[in-house]
Amino acid sequence: MTPLRFLLARTMRNEPMLATLSAPLSDLHAELSGRQVALVGNARALAQAQQGAQIDAADLVVRINRAPMPDPASHGTRTDWLGLAVRLPAADRARLAPRRILWMSPKRKRLDWQTAHSPGFYLHPLADYAALTAELGAPPTTGAMLIGLILSAPVAGLTLHGFDFFASQSLSGRRRAAQVPHDFAAEAAWVARAAERDARLRLA
Structure with a gap:
């Protein structure tokens, strides 16, 4: 896709065209199959662990x-993988050097050309975002979306690090829970229910 066609697709919210840039979900499932996965959140408390x-x-x-x-x-x-809902500064892209970037945000206008054309790029479907929003009663965090995505694959296990549902706030900003559009109590309860029914999921 040329830069101009990408810009038009993003501006016009042409989801089918943008979806042609995405790796299929089956590729992600194949890479996750049988593996132990660490999902690292950005809770400040992790810095003390x-x-x-x-x-x-x-x-x-x-x-x-x-x-x-x-x-x-x-x-x-x-x-190895980076789940994004924000534009990634060049310095962070170089520092992290992920093998695969997953664009989780429904805000397609934030999606940049470099990310969308990176190796293994994955575009999280809007329908999946909408379903989780309905289940939680609020827009899900990137972390919650990634939990759902990873558990949809035949992983051996998923361990969450740096997830305290904003109790210690985030290392990546200074906003408090009331200043972000997520329901952290609902997400904490959702994760607890998921862990009860799925032994693969645990919090470190």
Whole structure:
């Protein structure tokens, strides 16, 4: 797709055209199959933990948005996949160097050319976003969407690191829970229910 066609598709919200840039979900499922996955959230509390070695020992490490990593001891060093809902500055793109970028946000106008044409790029379907929004009663976080996506695959296990549902706020900003459009209590309850029915899911 040429840059002009991409710009037009993004501006006109031409979802079928944008979807042609995406790897199929089956590719993601194949890569996830049988693997232990670490999903690393951006809770400030993770910086006080010593989970870095456990994160790096996972078969696949997935991080979120700008993915601050203040210390390898707490956060590890690897980034295999990156789930995005924001534009990624060049410095963060170089620092993280993910093998695959997943655009999770329904806000397609934020999607940039470089991200959309990166190797293994995946565009999260709007229908999946809408379904989770209805289930939670509020727009889901990127983390919640990634949990749902990963558990839809035949993974061996999914461990959540740095998820405290905004109790300690986020390393990537200064906003408080009331200043963001998510229902963290609903997400915490949703994750707890998921963990009860699916033994593959655990919080570190």
